[in-house]
Amino acid sequence: MKMMLMRMVAVVLLFLLSGCWDNKDINHRSLPIAMGVSYNQGSYTIYLDIPSVTEDEEKIQIISDHGDSINEVIDHISMNMESQVDLLHLKVILVDKAFAKHGLSEGIASIIRSRYIAPKTMFVICDEPLDHFFQHIDASSTDDGTAIYDYFQKNAGWSPDIAYTPTWRIFRSIHSYTNDVVIPMIKSGDSTVIKSTGSAIMKNGKMVGKLTNEETLLYNVFNGVNTQGKIEVMGHATVQIVSSRIGNRSSLEQDQPRLRSTVHLKITVMDTRGNPSMVLIKKELQELVTREFMLLFQKVQKAGADVFGLGQHFRDDLTRPQLARWRTDYLPNMKVDLHVKTIVRNTGNLKARK
Amino acid sequence: MSIAAELQRHFVHDNDFILRQIHLGNEVIAVMGLKTLIDFPQTISMIRDLIQVDDLADHDMRDVVVGLGDDCSSHVFEKLVTEIQLGMLLVVHENSETCVSLIPVPQTLSRSISAPLTENSISGSNSAFNESMETNVGLLRKYTNADDLQLKTYMFGSTVKNRVTVSYLKGAIDPAFLQTLIEAIESRLHLEVNNLQDFTKVLGLSSFNLITHYHTTEMPQSAMRALRNGRAVLFIERVPFALVLPSLFADLYMSEDDNNLTPIYTVLLRLLRLFGILTTLIAPGLYVALVSVNPDVLRFELAHSIAKSRLDVPYPAIVETLLLLIVLELLMEAIIRLPSSIGPTVTMVGGIVLGQAAVSAKLVSNLLIIVLAVITISSATVVGIQNSQSLRVFKYLLLFLAAAFGVLGLMSGLVVLCSYHAGFKTFNLPYLQSTKPKGD
Numbered sequence: 001m002k003m004m005l006m007r008m009v010a011v012v013l014l015f016l017l018s019g020c021w022d023n024k025d026i027n028h029r030s031l032p033i034a035m036g037v038s039y040n041q042g043s044y045t046i047y048l049d050i051p052s053v054t055e056d057e058e059k060i061q062i063i064s065d066h067g068d069s070i071n072e073v074i075d076h077i078s079m080n081m082e083s084q085v086d087l088l089h090l091k092v093i094l095v096d097k098a099f100a101k102h103g104l105s106e107g108i109a110s111i112i113r114s115r116y117i118a119p120k121t122m123f124v125i126c127d128e129p130l131d132h133f134f135q136h137i138d139a140s141s142t143d144d145g146t147a148i149y150d151y152f153q154k155n156a157g158w159s160p161d162i163a164y165t166p167t168w169r170i171f172r173s174i175h176s177y178t179n180d181v182v183i184p185m186i187k188s189g190d191s192t193v194i195k196s197t198g199s200a201i202m203k204n205g206k207m208v209g210k211l212t213n214e215e216t217l218l219y220n221v222f223n224g225v226n227t228q229g230k231i232e233v234m235g236h237a238t239v240q241i242v243s244s245r246i247g248n249r250s251s252l253e254q255d256q257p258r259l260r261s262t263v264h265l266k267i268t269v270m271d272t273r274g275n276p277s278m279v280l281i282k283k284e285l286q287e288l289v290t291r292e293f294m295l296l297f298q299k300v301q302k303a304g305a306d307v308f309g310l311g312q313h314f315r316d317d318l319t320r321p322q323l324a325r326w327r328t329d330y331l332p333n334m335k336v337d338l339h340v341k342t343i344v345r346n347t348g349n350l351k352a353r354k
Numbered sequence: 355m356s357i358a359a360e361l362q363r364h365f366v367h368d369n370d371f372i373l374r375q376i377h378l379g380n381e382v383i384a385v386m387g388l389k390t391l392i393d394f395p396q397t398i399s400m401i402r403d404l405i406q407v408d409d410l411a412d413h414d415m416r417d418v419v420v421g422l423g424d425d426c427s428s429h430v431f432e433k434l435v436t437e438i439q440l441g442m443l444l445v446v447h448e449n450s451e452t453c454v455s456l457i458p459v460p461q462t463l464s465r466s467i468s469a470p471l472t473e474n475s476i477s478g479s480n481s482a483f484n485e486s487m488e489t490n491v492g493l494l495r496k497y498t499n500a501d502d503l504q505l506k507t508y509m510f511g512s513t514v515k516n517r518v519t520v521s522y523l524k525g526a527i528d529p530a531f532l533q534t535l536i537e538a539i540e541s542r543l544h545l546e547v548n549n550l551q552d553f554t555k556v557l558g559l560s561s562f563n564l565i566t567h568y569h570t571t572e573m574p575q576s577a578m579r580a581l582r583n584g585r586a587v588l589f590i591e592r593v594p595f596a597l598v599l600p601s602l603f604a605d606l607y608m609s610e611d612d613n614n615l616t617p618i619y620t621v622l623l624r625l626l627r628l629f630g631i632l633t634t635l636i637a638p639g640l641y642v643a644l645v646s647v648n649p650d651v652l653r654f655e656l657a658h659s660i661a662k663s664r665l666d667v668p669y670p671a672i673v674e675t676l677l678l679l680i681v682l683e684l685l686m687e688a689i690i691r692l693p694s695s696i697g698p699t700v701t702m703v704g705g706i707v708l709g710q711a712a713v714s715a716k717l718v719s720n721l722l723i724i725v726l727a728v729i730t731i732s733s734a735t736v737v738g739i740q741n742s743q744s745l746r747v748f749k750y751l752l753l754f755l756a757a758a759f760g761v762l763g764l765m766s767g768l769v770v771l772c773s774y775h776a777g778f779k780t781f782n783l784p785y786l787q788s789t790k791p792k793g794d
Contacts, residue, residue: 018758025671026649027664031657053661088650089657118650149654 027053029086034148036130037070037107039099046073047094047134048085051146062134070107071114091149092122093167094133100125100183100200100207105174108205112171119168122152125207127187127197136188147193152184160225161217163199174205177323178311182211182219203305203327215296221263222246222293222308234284236276239267242345250313257314257334263289268345278344286340293338301332310334357434357453358384358446364435371438374398378405381415384446387458391441396459401445416450423456439515464489470572472595472739478611482572487591491519494589494596497574498523498581508539510556511546518547518556519589526584534781535586535599547590550597557599559780564747566740567780569601579610600780601740602787606631609737630735633728635749635771638675639756639764641725646671647760663720672757674718678726679753681707683746 036047045066052061063081067073078085093111095104104123111117126133137148150156158164163184173181182199189195199216201209211219221244245264250257269281276284300307304327311326318326358373365371372394373386385401387394405418422445426434434453438444443458467489470482479497483490491505502524510516520539522532535557542556550570551561559567568588571577572595577587580598588597598605607627612620645664649657667674685704689697708726712718729749736742748771755763778785 015754015758020647020758023646023670023757023760025646025664026644026657027661027667029649029661031649031654031661033654051658053658053665086649089654091654146654146658 024084024086028083030081030083031086031089033089033146034092034094035087035090036064036094036096036126036134037099038096038130039102043068044070044073045130046070046077047130048074048077049134049137049148060138062138064131064134070110087117090117090121092124092152093117094124094126094130094186096126096130097207100202103204103206104170104202105205108167108171108174111167117167119171120166123165123167123170123183124152125183125185125200127185133188137193140188140193151186151194160220161213162196163211163216163219164225170202170205173202177326178306178315179309180204180305180307180327182216182307183207184216185210201300201303201305201307203303208305209299209303211296211299214292215299218289218293218296219307221265221289222261234281234288236274236284237272237281238270239281239285239344240270242266242268248313250317252314252317255330255333257310257317257330258337259310259313259334260337260339262339262341264341264343265289266343266345282342282344285342289340290338294336297336301334304328304331306331310336356446356448357431357451358386358448360431361386361434361438361444364431365438376401378402382448383419384448385443386446387438387443388441391461391463392443392458393461397443400459414450415447416452419445419447419450419452419454423454425452426455427451427453429453436515467493473572475573475609475611477614479573479575481574483574483577483589483595485592485594487517487519487589490589490596491521493574494521494577494581494587497578500581502526503581506536508543510543512544514546514548516547517591518553520586521581521588522586523581523584526582527586528584528783531584531781531783532586538781548592550590550593553588553590553597563778565744565775565778565785566601568597568599569605569738569740570595570597571738572596573610575610600783600785601738603775603785604788605738606736606741627735627737630732631745633732634736634745635752635768636764637725637729637732638679638749639752639767640761641722642671642675642753643756643760643764645719645721646757647763651761660719660721666716667719668716672753674722675725675753678708678712678718678722679729679750682726682730 030048030050032048032050034049036045036049038045038047043066045064047062047064050061050063052059063077065073065077065080067076074085074087095107099107111121112119140147152158152162152164154164163182165181165183169179169181170183173179181202183202184199185197186194187197196213198210198212199219200207201211221241224244224246243266247262247264249260251260252258265285267285272281297308306327311323311331314326314330315323318330322330362371362373368388370388370390371386372389372392373384374394376383376385376398385398387397401422404422423443426437426444429437434444434455437455441458441460442455445454445456446452464486465484467481467484469480473482481493483493495503500523504522504524506520508518508520510518518539520535538558539556542558545552545556547553547556554561554567557567571580574596577596577598580587586599588599590597607624612623615623644652645660649660652660664671669677681704685700685708688700688704692700709723713720713723733742733745736745751771752764752767755767757763759766776784776786
């Protein structure tokens, strides 16, 4: 009997102490889809892109405010809005170039540790003033304002020459000796809503350089991102990459890291000019990819940012103090041999000569 | 005083008691019984057929009478009264003080074998048990047809009497289980058994649990499967189904008729039922959890459209869900209660309440109507009425936990349910054992 009473008390307490009355229903929450953070001499301006929840009209609401920290501003916005701002559904965080150059570490740390924002949120640098960008988005939004979200969705608008970097990867790059990231850069487009302008090389959370869209594609190929359907134009042919795969083998010779990489590309020929042979197409593609990659690699080496995560292959060869010097001492000396192996799927759209 | 006169005096207030003298040659025999249970004209002509007057010359009258049925000359008076109450015909030969009880031509007081009312079968036999125990046991014998089928009949109650038959396959049943069962029954023969609650008391099982110790079935083939799997099947007089003891987890989704399909479809059907069971349990809780506690789990597009559909809904998700679920329960209860001529009206009105009207009135969201439809549909996939009642209750537990703790609460509710099922025992047989006893 006493046991029964105890159990009943426990069940009653379970609900009395649950705090369930603080739960807010979904229609009383504002679900921003994108957040813009602009930094100017110690003061932050935050822009929130909130698809508005109304029955008749589909549009978005852009709200902005400024203050001394990101959380303060969001709290401020939440106070002034008729519903609670809930960042759990945030899909894209936009920062301006000034913030990226100043360093994202503090912002990222607060995002990851607060757990109000999902670590898989995309991080993007805006190549123009944020107020201009958000005005443009507001003006050109015809649907429910998810354009910026769809732009980075792998099953929607994302394409392989745009970098794909969730927040957790930047957090990792800040705290790792051997991993850096690139962050996509966008600006408002002329005829489209958004235009990609390449990607930013980030070193320890700071922007140190820039890649073009073509270089970003190579970066994605090297990192094993599926670049299916990408079309490459060369001298004699236009080919489509059907699939790509990369194999790496590392060795350390007298403190000089060496990496042998083999990129396997499967392609189909889309069109040709002057009836080239398959051998020629293969050779051209191989030269093109190798040359472009080497240029890209030199650029990265010069910036001292290990965006390919090459240091990962040497983690078991180097001690921890040595790894701490990876970006400064080892990466600039590194040598990469790139081999491109190509298979032409010859029964595709066009049958090329042998 | 003679036996006949004594009995007549006992039944003086029952105007359906009949005593007739039949003259056979020089001898007189008295027959008596209750005319509400016995078809007298038929029975008397049956007796006349049985006793040929010519034979009386060769045989002693006493031997002839004893040959008609069971000799109960030595029985005490109360036992004779019981025989009459059970619908037997007593034949008394006063001269030799012989008394015999014989099976008369009965009045037809039970319906004939018909299709099951609570369970439908499209791939198996369609005969169902009914209120008469003889019919039920007969059906069982017809379906089982095994030499080691054993039947034990007990008479319960002191004033209102009722018969209970326990049947089992000697070779299949666990002897320890059988012994506990028989001991439990034999120690409480004085209790009255008029319904299943009474019978639960007889078996000494606890009444305060949410899972059933036994499940009922109307189908002889299900009873037969239970027997084959080492379970006991019990019949209570006037209860139109068989009780299968113990009920197991597998009874939630397995039905004997599945075995009439190709094995692949049997498996697929059972998976479908399990999925239906899980859906009924989880769907209302999941709706509340996702809408009010953890909207971050949804895809953005879905979250946005749900937010839109809940735009002017005044109540929190839990109130909204409870409201519609209770209307649904009321509807289900009302449809059972109503005669079939009014039933469709209620269905139609209920459809309006639970449908677009509630959405148009901004009382509930669109999505909830879908969730509700899914619950109703999937709750019908579970096998057995008792089991579907358990599910009806369990979904509220999950609903409240989900309202308080979101998806985490839903998960912990499922864990609680799992442990409750795992700890449930009937006569020391665990609920979560497989369909067959161990070692089989």
